[in-house]
Amino acid sequence: MSIFSNVRHLSLQELVPLLEQQQAAKVDVVASADSLRSNTGMMELFGVSPVVDERGVTSVDGLYQPTTAADGQIADKLGIPIRYLRRLRDRDRLDLYDSNVNGWLHGPVSNDLPEPDDRSFLLRLFTSAGPCEPGVLRAMVSDRYGIIDNLDVLAAVLDGIRGAGADVEVRDCDLTESSMHCKVYSPQVSALAPRFLENYRSPFANPELEAARRAVGGEVDRWRRAAASEGKGYEPGSEPVMFAGFRFSNDETGHRAVRLTPELWVKICGNGLTLPLFAHTHRHIGERLDTGTVSWSQDTYRKKLAVITAETRDKVAEWLSPEFFAARVDELEHAAGAPVTQPERTMEVLAKRLGFSDTERGGILSHFIAGGQLTAAGIANAVTSYSQTVPDPDRASALDDLAVHAMTLV
Template sequence: MSLDSSVRHLSLQEMVPLLESQQAAKVDVVASASSIRSRDGRIELFGVSPVVDGRGVTAVDGLYEPTAAADGQIADKLGIPARYLRRLRERDRLDLYDSNINGWLHGRTDAELPAPDDRSFLLRLFTPPQPDRPGVLRAMVSDRYGIIDNLDVLTAVLEGIRDADVDTDVRGCDLTESSMHCKVYCPQMSALAPRFLENYRSPFANPDLEADRRAAAGDIDRWRRVAAASGQGYGLGHEPVVYAGLRFSNDETGHHAVRLTPELVVQICGNGLTLPLFAHTHRHVGERLDTGTVSWSQDTLRKKLAVITAETRDRVAEWLSPQFFTARIDELEHAAGAQVTRPDKTMEVLGKRLGFSDSERSGILSHFIAGGQLTAAGIANAVTSYSQTVADADRANALDDLALQAMSLA
């Protein structure tokens, strides 16, 4: 992955080797402010002890290219306005970028104030791919940050799903510079939602929208196969079937946590309508870490992951139960029918209330019109179908979290 890349709609079989290759390049160190400096817009470590682990001895001193997320964290930790720091990088004023960061880390040499920063930070790194290339600074977070890696979370959550004894399939995975997102559904737990899907047709019948979706997501043909296997008997493009499901995410770089969220999956086009009101979050907080290489004992790691597995098992047992699923479908059907008579005005209001950008508002409106469903449900479906065409997986998942709220405001 490049510094600012986002890979969408991987299969589980594709995700695992990608996470394994990233795991092999990861190094975590706690470094004092005095051993960190900025040089030509890159972060340089000096005087930090090498990492000694099963891979041998790995030197960590050297240059690291910050990701956009790491730049934001540096700004936050040092009290520098993030927009200002970003503007310095965009305008190639790396001299000012360096002087701001170094000034706040090391103080001034010609005056007592500001004094040098006496804190230590946890730095999450990717080692350089070649000796003459910089590594990647993925995160600069508190030395109390509790490290839980994507591969460990994936394993723990899937184990919790198995422990709940519910038959599920992973329908897609996303990976960004900071987060992992995985979506799971239960093919045996389906229901008709005729009011929510009344008159709805897949917006991806529009070749332009389908091209957008294919550029960022998977293949709708797999949902046709699901429809055929379900035996519901509806005509192609008219199946009002919704599945029970959930999605889980992990953030390795300090912004969020492990998050589990139930969702309803629309069969015809793969729209995922999350239910954020019921989301469960496991935050990354740990004991204060000593300066030097970060190394959790296997016992400590097992205990952390056992908690995530148990929490997943309990949530899956609740969310993929007939009682929970039926109640959510009833709520959805009840709220779905409000007519939308002025979609352009509705989207303008929703954009302001929910923080949609101009391009997002325009895209959602296009999906609403293509979906042919002039109701509040049509707004929700437009948000979740448009999200499939968004290349940034973090933003796509955030849009899915807003779909129900958009429906209630329409």
């Protein structure tokens, strides 16, 4: 299991060792533009002071392969159209890639070419796995970007949950080269949602759809067995119980922030409907950093984490309260019954309104048909079951954020 690739449907016990491996490979430096150059599509650092920390002395000069996200940040920072830069990489025109990046970083100066860039950037790196291998450029962001690492966010949020006195379980975790997503639910806060789940059957009873979910990790049957062992088992297709929960995520590379979002979860099939209207975001903003190795004030860092812990405590107390949960389930029940008489046409309209790709539109339609629920609720359930088969955790999370909205558009 690589720490540099997308990994879905992890348990908390599986997530922590991967975060620890990522933490050990991380290096953060602030580098001026004149110490950077593109070399065969990789970012080369030169003349940057070594990192000195508890691991010893780590040289950071060398080559780093940009991730897809980092390519986007390079394009954004240098004013290069991202589609053009990605096309150069996809077509193996790394000579033109280098010329564009280096031209904007360094000149040369003429009437129609830019001045050399005089900015500094925070580079988030993974060191190389071997002496002859390049490292990984995870992010090229502003030197005002406030770093908060995944492992510390996980600890801070878990502390906040304990502070709220909530009885919860971490049910599912996703990890990418840049972000972490964790899903939590409370076994003690549940409600019947017979209208929302009327006639619904898990689409994962379809072997092809179940295989697609297994391909990105996880096992639906374990939830059915767990539910039965806890006295919450139902015959497939008649499981009207929803649980209160929430999600938390962190992005380490500049795109987002720490985000907390309440969720309504159908345990028996794993469908989770997030409620983005109530989401709380803690953005990564910091003081301007000096060029060289990034050195953080531990006192300042602890205070940032303490804020996240306090925010989590307050939001968990609100979102896992019976009153908040009952109100959200009631809203869902009222919107659930609108009929869907033309599924293909409905999906075409939703795809245009919500930005589903052709692949996503077809996948959601397949899950809608397999779910057997020809209502607005069936649309929401199709989006959240399809999302479990999507390899990219960030996109899967974005789809779940659209599920309730999709239902209201029917």
